[in-house]
Amino acid sequence: NAGVTQTPKFRILKIGQSMTLQCAQDMNHNYMYWYRQDPGMGLKLIYYSVGAGITDKGEVPNGYNVSRSTTEDFPLRLELAAPSQTSVYFCASSTSHTNLEAFFGQGTRLTVV
């Protein structure tokens, strides 16, 4: 059972470039989340999804987009990378039906230069 898988693990982007962070889960969870983690700031919610076809903004959505075409996948898109988006990004999933435990991926360390 793979859990939550994020790719890539590391990436360096130039200012203005775009990229997609991939996230997949195999637990049939309806909820999926994207967080960014900055030193001393904890985890900030970027976007979340309560099921396929349904997404909503979190605390810090500017500069990002998401889609949820399947239950398994929840990619995060950066259209015009900026230095302020240098961070570690975590994808997580949970189910609303049982114990609400969130399962996290290993993270993607993104540097924008």
Place this chain on the structure above:
Amino acid sequence: AQSVTQPDIHITVSEGASLELRCNYSYGATPYLFWYVQSPGQGLQLLLKYFSGDTLVQGIKGFEAEFKRSQSSFNLRKPSVHWSDAAEYFCAVVTTSGTYKYIFGTGTRLKVLA
């Protein structure tokens, strides 16, 4: 608005000493509370959770936490710390009004002295 406060950014304890990490939350309804641990370069792993019932909950790795509604607190404790407990610890509250969203504290980094 819902929020979670972890007042201690860094804590250093000696191996074998007891540990308490503080967490205060602000949430209007009955909260669902969690503690997660993050080892360097890793994602977050669940230590324990509180939904209802007994206010003292046991978790993995010998951790426990106590929910105190009157103090809006959910402090994490361990009687004897091991060097492998060095990590960052996050308290979180899950909002249950409509959708489930996790709100995390800023984390407490634990250093363990040999």
